[in-house]
Amino acid sequence: KNEVEQSPQNLTAQEGEFITINCSYSVGISALHWLQQHPGGGIVSLFMLSSGKKKHGRLIATINIQEKHSSLHITASHPRDSAVYICAVPYGGSQGNLIFGKGTKLSVKP
Amino acid sequence: EPEVTQTPSHQVTQMGQEVILRCVPISNHLYFYWYRQILGQKVEFLVSFYNNEISEKSEIFDDQFSVERPDGSNFTLKIRSTKLEDSAMYFCASSVDPGPGNTIYFGEGSWLTVV
Numbered sequence: 001k002n003e004v005e006q007s008p009q010n011l012t013a014q015e016g017e018f019i020t021i022n023c024s025y026s027v028g029i030s031a032l033h034w035l036q037q038h039p040g041g042g043i044v045s046l047f048m049l050s051s052g053k054k055k056h057g058r059l060i061a062t063i064n065i066q067e068k069h070s071s072l073h074i075t076a077s078h079p080r081d082s083a084v085y086i087c088a089v090p091y092g093g094s095q096g097n098l099i100f101g102k103g104t105k106l107s108v109k110p
Numbered sequence: 111e112p113e114v115t116q117t118p119s120h121q122v123t124q125m126g127q128e129v130i131l132r133c134v135p136i137s138n139h140l141y142f143y144w145y146r147q148i149l150g151q152k153v154e155f156l157v158s159f160y161n162n163e164i165s166e167k168s169e170i171f172d173d174q175f176s177v178e179r180p181d182g183s184n185f186t187l188k189i190r191s192t193k194l195e196d197s198a199m200y201f202c203a204s205s206v207d208p209g210p211g212n213t214i215y216f217g218e219g220s221w222l223t224v225v
Contacts, residue, residue: 033214041199042218043153086153095208096143096158097166103152 002027006087006101013108019074021104023087026068030090034061034072037084037103046072046085077108112136114217116202122223126191131220133185133202142185143203143214144177146170153201158208159185165208192224 003026013019023032031050037043047054047061049070054061058077063070074081084105088098115134123129135142144156158165159177174190185204189196199219205212 035216040218041221043201043216045213045215048213088153091155094158094166095212096141096203096205096214097155097168098145098153098214099155100153 002029002089002091002099004087004089004099004101006085006104008104009102010105011107013077013106015078015108015110017077017108019077019081019106019108021072021085021087021106023070023072023101024068025070025087025089025099028065028068031095032063032070033088033098034070035086035088037086039083043086074106077106079108079110082107112215114202114204114215116200116217116220118220119218120221120223122225123192125194125224129189129192129196129222131187131189131200131202131222133187133217134183135185135202135204136215137183139204139206139215141165141205141208142177142179143205144187145201145203145216146198147201147219148195148198156187156200160208189222192222194224197222197224 007022034047058075060073084103086103087101091097117132142159147153155168156171157167176188201219202217203214205214
């Protein structure tokens with residue numbers, strides 16, 4: 001079974017700072033998900049990536065398949081980025097059967 | 111943007127009662143999922159559903175749980191006889207297909223409190 005580890009568990013930043021959240025997993029995968037859980041509890045899919053790098057606005061996700069590691073970066077962080085960021089990987093070959101990390105709670109102060 | 115909708119947003123129920131959580135997946139999606147998150151813990155996979163049958167289920171999804179798509183639009187999770195430990199946020203999700211190139215879209219969640 002794949003183990004998913006995220007770091008840090010908690011992160012406090014000042015507005016404008018560059019943020020990095022890390023995710024490592026133990027077994028090779030076909031794709032990795034980055035999710036955002038906002039304070040109300042709902043989950044939004046940010047990225048799904050299987051190689052390289054993806055960018056959406058101020059968010060950048062990278063993955064290194066060989067090293068079994070992915071990072072989520074937030075440039076010019078803003079208080080509205082405050083949320084829990086979760087990394088998830090498929091169990092076996094199935095996309096929906098996901099193993100989730102514990103999440104990184106990000107708080108961006110104005 | 112199309113979205114997955116869930117009802118109710120919050121339900122309080124007595125232990126031993128049956129609960130049905132409802133979801134309306136995105137209209138052209140074919141694969142449906144339920145997850146749960148106990149307060150303070152990780153999100154966990156419960157079940158995936160395709161073509162009117164369960165594709166995969168986790169160890170959590172025991173005989174007290176069932177899913178169905180009763181009318182071609184709703185996707186429901188039924189808990190037959192709730193226990194205190196069923197208190198959690200339940201998320202419905204859907205995707206176009208299960209391949210690695212497809213995003214999974216989550217609903218806002220249904221918070222279930224068993225008393």
